[in-house]
Structure formats: C-alpha cells, structure tokens
Amino acid sequence: MKVKLQPKNQTIKSMLEFKGDKSIAHRALIIGALAKGKYKISNFPDSMDCLSTLNCMRKLGVNIDYRGSGILVSSPGYENFKSSLGTLDAGNSGTTARLMCGLLAGCGIEAVIDGDYSLRKRPMGRIIQPLSQMGAQISSENSRIPLSIKKANPLIGINYEMPVDSAQVKSSILIAGFLAHGHTTVLEKNFTRDHTEKMFKALGSDIEIVDKSISIKKSNIKAKDMYIPGDISSAAFLIAAALLSKDSSIRINNILLNKRRRKYLDILLLMGADIEYKVSDIYNEEEIGYIEAKSSSLKGISISKDIIPSIIDEIPMLAVLAAFSSGKTVFEGIQELKYKESNRIEAVAENLKAAGLCLSYSDEHMEIIGENKFLEKEIHIKSFGDHRIALAFAAMSVRNKNITIVDNWECTNISFTDSLKYFSEFLNITTC
Ligand code: S3P
Numbered sequence: 001m002k003v004k005l006q007p008k009n010q011t012i013k014s015m016l017e018f019k020g021d022k023s024i025a026h027r028a029l030i031i032g033a034l035a036k037g038k039y040k041i042s043n044f045p046d047s048m049d050c051l052s053t054l055n056c057m058r059k060l061g062v063n064i065d066y067r068g069s070g071i072l073v074s075s076p077g078y079e080n081f082k083s084s085l086g087t088l089d090a091g092n093s094g095t096t097a098r099l100m101c102g103l104l105a106g107c108g109i110e111a112v113i114d115g116d117y118s119l120r121k122r123p124m125g126r127i128i129q130p131l132s133q134m135g136a137q138i139s140s141e142n143s144r145i146p147l148s149i150k151k152a153n154p155l156i157g158i159n160y161e162m163p164v165d166s167a168q169v170k171s172s173i174l175i176a177g178f179l180a181h182g183h184t185t186v187l188e189k190n191f192t193r194d195h196t197e198k199m200f201k202a203l204g205s206d207i208e209i210v211d212k213s214i215s216i217k218k219s220n221i222k223a224k225d226m227y228i229p230g231d232i233s234s235a236a237f238l239i240a241a242a243l244l245s246k247d248s249s250i251r252i253n254n255i256l257l258n259k260r261r262r263k264y265l266d267i268l269l270l271m272g273a274d275i276e277y278k279v280s281d282i283y284n285e286e287e288i289g290y291i292e293a294k295s296s297s298l299k300g301i302s303i304s305k306d307i308i309p310s311i312i313d314e315i316p317m318l319a320v321l322a323a324f325s326s327g328k329t330v331f332e333g334i335q336e337l338k339y340k341e342s343n344r345i346e347a348v349a350e351n352l353k354a355a356g357l358c359l360s361y362s363d364e365h366m367e368i369i370g371e372n373k374f375l376e377k378e379i380h381i382k383s384f385g386d387h388r389i390a391l392a393f394a395a396m397s398v399r400n401k402n403i404t405i406v407d408n409w410e411c412t413n414i415s416f417t418d419s420l421k422y423f424s425e426f427l428n429i430t431t432c
Contacts (some may be wrong), residue, residue, distance in 0.1 A: 020228025036077025305333020
C-alpha cells in the first residue's frame, strides 16, 4: 500500500499519548516471564515486533492472555519452560532474535530461531561469539539466521568487553548471564539503552551497575505487574512533524523519558527546537513524563559518536530535520545504521536526494547541508521495507507543498500500528 501525503496548513494544537515502548515491551515478556507467577502488562503495543516476541514466549509454555493493550501473563518460570521447541519465528525483529537466543542458550533449550528476509541479512556473530564463550552450542551459516541452538551443559559466566555498541547484544549476554553459573560482567564502550538492567532491577535480581560495567548473577526474582510508558521512538516522528509545521504545538503525556532514550530531545534542544520535557514519575525504574513541542527554526549541529547509541533509532528522523535546519549537521560514527532493518545510511541518502536535499556520506559518517525551506515537487519515497525510513519521510512531507508518496506503508506496523491516525493531525492522507 502507498500513502499520499500533503500538509493541511492549519493551526495544530494536539494532546497525544502513545502505545507502550517497543524495547520495554520485549523485555516485559522475556525477562518478566523468567519468574514463576502471574502478572499484568498494561499499555502493551500491538506492533508486529512485539507480537513476534509474544508468540515465541507462548511456544516456551508461557500462557499469555492478550486482550488489546492489557496482557495477563502466567509463567511456569524459566526452570519449567519447554525443553525442545522446533522453530521460533522472530519475524523482522532483531531484538526478539537476539534476546531469545540468550534466553534459550541460558535455559539449555533446543530450538531454531528464524526470521524474515531482512532479519536473515543481519549480523548474529555478535551474539554467537559471547554466548559460545559461555558454553552455548549455536550453529548458523555465515553467522546469520536461522540459528540452531542445541542442548548444552549449563552456561558459565564471563567477563565481556563489548566490541560493538549494542543494547541487543548486551541484553542477550545479561539474560544468559542471569541463567549461568557464577557472575557475568559486560563492559560497554559507550552507553546503550538500559531497559534490560532496569527490568532485572525492578524484578529484584542481583544486578550491579558501575558506570559502563554491568554484573549479574542468578538470583530470586518475582513476577510483577508492569505499565509500559509511551514509545518515545514513535513519538519522535510526531515531534518532528510539529517542529517542521507552521503554527503547531503538541503535548505528549505518559511518555518514556529514560535518560538513554531522551537524548533525541536534548539534541533537538541544541538545534534550537522549542521543546520542553519533564519527568513526573518513575515506574519500575523507568522515567515517565510529558513533552511539549512547537513549530521551530532549527540550526545544524555536530553529533559525536559516543551519543549515537542513545539516538540510534532516531537518526533517520534527525537527518530529515537536519535537511531543514540552517547550516551543516554532522553525524559521526554511524556505521551500525548499516545493520538495521535496511542499510539506513543508503536509505536516508537515496530519499533525501529524491527530495532534492543535499548530503554527503561515507560508511560511518553523514553530513547534511540544510536550509529552512518548503519543497514544492511531487516526491516518491522508498521505504526499503523499513518502518523508521517510511515514518521519518512521512514526517518530512509536512514541508512539501506538493504530494509526497511513501511506498510499502505496511512496514510501519513493525513498530507503530496506528501512525496514520497521528499523522492525520498534520496531513491530508490518501492510500492507494
Ligand atoms: C534495541 C536496541 C537497538 C535499537 C533497536 C531496539 C533494543 O539496537 O536499534 O531498535 O530494544 O535493545 P542495537 O542495540 O543492536 O543497536
């Protein structure tokens, strides 16, 4: 399905809320169900990635009563998961594949993890290597999915210095480490999102965090009810639409404001955005609050590589915003973008060029010369089957007086099922 988008050109004043954060939702099921018992998850998102995790957990023998955004989970606990599972389908979800691999290896469960065309191209050596060092038996062709996990002796804890900045890799090792004999310590080069650590802490496990070093060992955890705050990575597209539109102002309530995820907002503030945010609550270790964003004139900035892991999913959106900011924006150390649902460096470059916007890029670096302007031509955007590319360029369309057409819109269901409802505040939308 294609969507045709054109700005409404009217004053926008909206109050928004979002379905639960995708990263926390995965962990609410995978880590939450390690404990034996019943718990409720509120504001669980119905995005395809989260449903992939939900279906994998059901195959392990976890009973999940899914009633829209409220979920009742009844888990037999990790010691009583089924011991042989056949094939688990992680769909498009790297988080599902990598975290499930840590869980299955840690529990000594025999299974194959498979996924779709895009997931089959993504690197898995980064989890196979540390998990094998712990004693897991994982085989694959070219370190790609499908991954075949065999029964093995119980895993042994390791000290692991992360060669890549990846919360998925860190989480896979920490989950396996929780199930292993002895201590496991992971040392990060740069901070990545910390929902795994917070979830283990909220459940009462023995986890110690000192700066970039995280140590975990087996301990008692208890099933606990959870509320998942709104997904800030989905909200990022509507915040951008508000900044780029004329006469617009939005307020977002009950949104995740975790320190490692709100860096997007801090960068926008540095770019001169009229944004305000405030933490009003902490629930299960996660900060929650509100964000207000208004139409803004932005300016280019330099973004250094140590910050990239904290804005990894927002870079396509920031690249689009940079193209409408006065001056130059530089992104350093963005090589991980090549290994996402598409090669996001190429995908961003191709679509910015299709819109007549100016950039230069290499394997790990992108420079955008922006201008605070409106476009006036029919633009065809290729999503490359990647939700965050489709959504970022849909937000861009508020700056095009002509029509912007985005292909394969269905891919946005990976993370943001009702995005058109939100975009319709800003845009006239037709589908074809
Ligand atoms: C995620 C971590 C990030 C991010 C992904 C979700 C997570 O990936 O891109 O969308 O939930 O841990 P990496 O940590 O592998 O970069």
